[in-house]
Amino acid sequence: MxxxxxxxxxxxxxxxxxxxxxxxxxxxxxxxxxxxxNLIRDDIKVGDGVLFYHSSCKTVGIAGFASVVSEPYPDPLxxxxxxxxxxxxxxxxxxxxVSIDIKYESHAKSFLPLTTxxxxxxxxxxxxxKRSRLSIQPVSKDQWxxxxxxxxxxxxx
DNA sequence: GCCAACGTTGGC
DNA sequence: GCCAACGTTGGC
Numbered sequence: 001m002x003x004x005x006x007x008x009x010x011x012x013x014x015x016x017x018x019x020x021x022x023x024x025x026x027x028x029x030x031x032x033x034x035x036x037x038n039l040i041r042d043d044i045k046v047g048d049g050v051l052f053y054h055s056s057c058k059t060v061g062i063a064g065f066a067s068v069v070s071e072p073y074p075d076p077l078x079x080x081x082x083x084x085x086x087x088x089x090x091x092x093x094x095x096x097x098v099s100i101d102i103k104y105e106s107h108a109k110s111f112l113p114l115t116t117x118x119x120x121x122x123x124x125x126x127x128x129x130k131r132s133r134l135s136i137q138p139v140s141k142d143q144w145x146x147x148x149x150x151x152x153x154x155x156x157x
Numbered sequence: 158g159c160c161a162a163c164g165t166t167g168g169c
Numbered sequence: 170g171c172c173a174a175c176g177t178t179g180g181c
Contacts, residue, residue, distance in 0.1 A: 007179090033164080033178095056179055114180080133163055133178055 003139040004044060005051040015052045015064040024104035029075045030085045031097060036136040041072050041098050050102055051139060061113035062147060070101035108151035122146050
């Protein structure tokens, strides 16, 4: 089992959006970065764990947990001229971009802000800290375990 | 809204 | 294949 971090802008698609989907399963689409695509296509497997990260918003950080529930398949948006993710160079025979489905697992009982991640020595090797722009990135087993532990009690109360 | 850090494009 | 110009991401 492997672990990953997926970034999403909560104004577009938040962990609550995922939870609200039918069976709490949503399609992760609109990936238009080759590195991220290659991870989805080649490395990410059914059953892998996903950290759901909220980016470009008031408080950025890890909002909850999900899991991978499908094999990769062609992203339908690349064929849709109405979509902002339409790609004129993609064809049904030779699709360029892939999606996978993920399933909501849980909210972090305490939201883990990026500022805390950066201030935590156990987490400062995260790709998030080092190469912040990658929208899908690997997370180590130790990082995952640390984050599961760090978010399981609500420190706000 | 600014801007740094990338990633992509396209001329040569 | 280089690299300048341009576009995008994403924190602040």
